[in-house]
Amino acid sequence: MNAEIIAIGTELLMGQVINTNASFLSRELSLLGIDVYHQVVVGDNPKRLLEVIQVAEQRSDLVILSGGLGPTKDDITKQVLADHLTKKLILDETTMEKIITFHENRKRTMTDNNRLQAMVIEGSTILKNKTGLAAGMFLKQKSKAFILLPGPPSELEPMFINEVKPLLMGESKEDIHLISRVLRFFDIGESQLAAELDDLIEHQQNPTLATYAGKHEVRLRITANGSTAVACFLLLDNMEAIIQQRIGSYFYGYGEDNRLVNVVADLLKEQKMTLTAAESLTGGAFQSSMTSISGASDYFKGGIVTYSNEIKTAVLGVSKEIIEKSGAVSAECAIEMAKNAQRMFGTNLAIAFTGVAGPNMLENKEVGTVWIGIAVNGKAAFAKEYHLGKGRDNNREKSIMSGLDLIRRVLLNLPIQQKVFETINN
Amino acid sequence: MNAEIIAIGTELLMGQVINTNASFLSRELSLLGIDVYHQVVVGDNPKRLLEVIQVAEQRSDLVILSGGLGPTKDDITKQVLADHLTKKLILDETTMEKIITFHENRKRTMTDNNRLQAMVIEGSTILKNKTGLAAGMFLKQKSKAFILLPGPPSELEPMFINEVKPLLMGESKEDIHLISRVLRFFDIGESQLAAELDDLIEHQQNPTLATYAGKHEVRLRITANGSTAVACFLLLDNMEAIIQQRIGSYFYGYGEDNRLVNVVADLLKEQKMTLTAAESLTGGAFQSSMTSISGASDYFKGGIVTYSNEIKTAVLGVSKEIIEKSGAVSAECAIEMAKNAQRMFGTNLAIAFTGVAGPNMLENKEVGTVWIGIAVNGKAAFAKEYHLGKGRDNNREKSIMSGLDLIRRVLLNLPIQQKVFETINN
Structure with missing residues (x-):
């Protein structure tokens, strides 16, 4: 399965906000063994959003849209997707109650836009939002899956962990383990390291190899997949032995955050x-x-x-x-x-x-x-x-x-x- | 003119790196009056990169590609773009000399990959890299413009400011001066500063205002445009006087790089x-x-x-x-x-x-x-x-x-x- 992440928001295109959602989602998806091949950012513009969705569903199995679920006129995501899939927006009672209670508690007047926030795409699974008002949605049409998430990271992140992850793990039929190991090297440049491991990188299959240049050091991530954790570790051990033999004299430690x-x-x-x-x-x-x-x-x-x-x-x-x-x-x-x-x-x-x-x-x-x-x-x-x-x-x-x-x-x-x-x- | 930003790098799609380049470039382009309608991230994969470039050149006047100019096999950007535009890669002597000197000084052996880093797309204007080895490129084909920038922000940001900005300003046919002044503040948060200047930011036209949160400090960039430099400076002086009156007690200096x-x-x-x-x-x-x-x-x-x-x-x-x-x-x-x-x-x-x-x-x-x-x-x-x-x-x-x-x-x-x-x- 491969996924595409579409972030919606003109503030992203103006550079006022950094797209941390894309990196959060990418990291989480890669841990689930789902490849992300494209991240896209588009503004609050119905025509351009529609075009981006059309391109995405042609090349990706899973399309995740983040942002544009709020109560303002700019929030167009669910309307554009619903129109595209020729589905209606229907009222979600639970979300509506939540919105009413929210306004009552704060003695605020509700607007039509607030009511609009309780509308969801018909036929979708509702993803609960424990830290905000906008409901998330999961729906499938033909062989494609769509997930709609709110833009604020404080809402998107817990919703992904608590609601989306279990859904996606249920989607995967096979029981595949994906285990990574990070080796850290000092005093060898990324290009020299890549040259030493040229054949391994060129013909990589399982495990895969990826190098990351840090400041005056290089990390090498080895990722194995297999039907059991033991099978993965065996693959990792074998690959590491070959690597250590070649460039072990530069090796100083294991782990993503374990600096020298x-x-x-x-x-x-x-x-x-x-x-x-x-x-x-x-x-x-x-x-x-x-x-x-x-x-x-x-x-x-x-x-x-x-x-x-x-x-x-x-x-x-x-x-x-x-x-x-x-x-x-x-x-x-x-x-x-x-x-x-x-x-x-x-x-x-x-x-x-x-x-x-x-x-x-x-x-x-x-x-x-x-x-x-x-x-x-x-x-x-x-x-x-x-x-x-x-x-x-x-x-x-x-x-x-x-x-x-x-x-x-x-x-x-x-x-x-x-x-x-x-x-x-x- | 509208622009599209394509960041290339599997590490972005794995979520290991946050795409700060896209927000930096978007912010800078918006200050130049160039609209960004799309940001895209794609991995180090020639086929997918080509497809993304093809989509981009259909919908955008200016396509900026960042990343993938390094010395490893993963660095495919210039090769893919050159092939697509049916142009050759040629040796840039200046870059080559820089790479040779770099290796000599460090007593390191050069690999073929290092030499590859000195190749540029024929017919392109070379963008100097003062903080790294990879040269940037600017080229036009038919009515479309392409800019290639290195991935590390420490290289991309100065290259954009020093090399790309003057080029893009030269592209604009009218004789418009665009002058910026950066004010620096300590001990005031970005949101507090924005609140103090709320009305100025809300109704900004000429000059425009943009805030940047740094580590424990905020920069405020005022940008004026006018038919003469004197007219710009007058606008800047007037705006600064209002700002200094409100938050001058937090002000400590001028300039983009003039840290406390x-x-x-x-x-x-x-x-x-x-x-x-x-x-x-x-x-x-x-x-x-x-x-x-x-x-x-x-x-x-x-x-x-x-x-x-x-x-x-x-x-x-x-x-x-x-x-x-x-x-x-x-x-x-x-x-x-x-x-x-x-x-x-x-x-x-x-x-x-x-x-x-x-x-x-x-x-x-x-x-x-x-x-x-x-x-x-x-x-x-x-x-x-x-x-x-x-x-x-x-x-x-x-x-x-x-x-x-x-x-x-x-x-x-x-x-x-x-x-x-x-x-x-x-």
Whole structure:
């Protein structure tokens, strides 16, 4: 079965309202195994709405219309659909009673338009509206199904969950399970990931594969269908094994909302580690990211932003000699920043960021040159160099992600390429 | 002229991404006097995309396609449109150079897909992408115009404003000037602002008014048209005077991209002030915001994150007595944090944030209770209390905006309500 979502409302075409209903409905329908091939928005105009319905019923099995069920003259949806299907509008007593009670309770006068709101298309199943007045409708004509929903998300969403979902699940004859798994990768671009999995993506059937580029990370969703959940999991496991073999070194976690910072936070909690940071080019953004997570106080007590060299030496105690000899953007400085922060804030793990965010070069070093330093109890402190790019925001964000990944690798004892260790006399 | 917006991307049909591009484009087009009658979303499927384009060009003068210009196999937009218009894809040298440089700088290997990204439809005007790699395109065939834009809003929005808008204005034959002015407001909701300007919005003709809700701020765009620029500016000035009289106390600046943090940064630079921060509930996010601006080192040298009470006392030197007596979420603590940070980092201005971000209460204080402290050379330090709300992210973000507004008011000697000053014995 495939579905088409038609949102009706001139306010959508003026850009005054964002069409969140379309994404809500699409998400819910995909979870039911119903493919959405088209979303359409059209204004409160009978002729154009009719044309859109005619196109939709030719190409889609299920047509969901949202909006235009209210009490104003602009609300034309049910009239246009009823005329098109040569059906009448009839009074729904239950809705009428609800509307009368609503007006009585608020001591408001009812208008003819209010009465019109109680009219429904004959032969349709009424979908109860627990959070508003307009009734929804479900009806079938020949092999096509139509669903009419109110426009406000506060009415549409509960109506879909409580009324539409059970109806649609009843429609599907076969007992098909649809299970997804999301893998998350860092430090690999969407195009590189797609190239590595080219053959799998090209010939995908069951499971299907879809990639999503996030900020400095890529999600890969594997979706399997089968007659049992176990069959689905088997398909997912097999596909994941192939993928992990190819690009497992970039993999950092599972789940739609499980960002790299969440993975690191969970590891810190599990291992009862405490973390501090000394930030130069990232200017507080790394610590902001760590404390964005509720419960951060378990592993994060505080840290420092040392934006200028003067503060690096005067407050954090980085030796002037290091800055004069190697510069602030150097392995030596990153390592000393991390070690001193660890001491200052009394943690067993510390990270330091120093680099050239841009737009201008610094110490004759290219924009995008970044050193991240790590000090961890019982091990030698080290630093790692990165060459990120031209954009200031990009360099700050990518530094944070790289720092998080570095901590993850340290905590999991994973290999880290090209570490630079502190020299002996430090 | 009427337009149709086609967004391409299976992620939209899966409901994983909300189609904010459609509302952005609709809003911008309506300001140009171009009616949008249809918005459509279709997946990364050549056959269905072709059908949608065929329907669109029958009913619309201008067809805008967004998405599907990226480097993966799913990115089919330009190929499908080129085939349909029987045009070839040709190499755009400028885009190619950009892509090569991008990969060289990051020491990444280029794939064939990356090279494909430099291909454009022959005969089209190239729309520059200042924030990404994919070039946009504008082309006309018979009486129809097509515009291709990249999918990410961070690329689509600047490309529309900088490249598409002038083109579309050039399309209009008459010599009409269209000039916009954006006013920015903090601490007033979009609905309150709309209510205050209800009559102006209701009867708008020339200038037109459009409100945009941002995060904790509202932008109001006034657009005037006239036969000369002077005539437009006169209309804008008159309208602005009325608006400033009504809601001027919330106004903080002009311009589409002139965020509150930019206004504060400019003031600090103008007045040659230096700023530091001590952050508890905001956890580094305020400093991250300040250092997001290029050239921040002029006024920002560094600061501290004191997430735990232990760090507040041991590192920042807040007296244990204050924390025991008044708690960390108190005027006394906020003031002492600001004063000590000012001393520690040697600045003439310091701000401190302490509060209950949530989700749990702290010191028996409600979630959303925040104290912001200010220490400034030559004046008595003070703190101000806020009651923000329930959400953790909201409380952190609103705290930062409130802090920025407080600094702005201090620097401009504007009135600040309900200040709490430090007690004499401190």
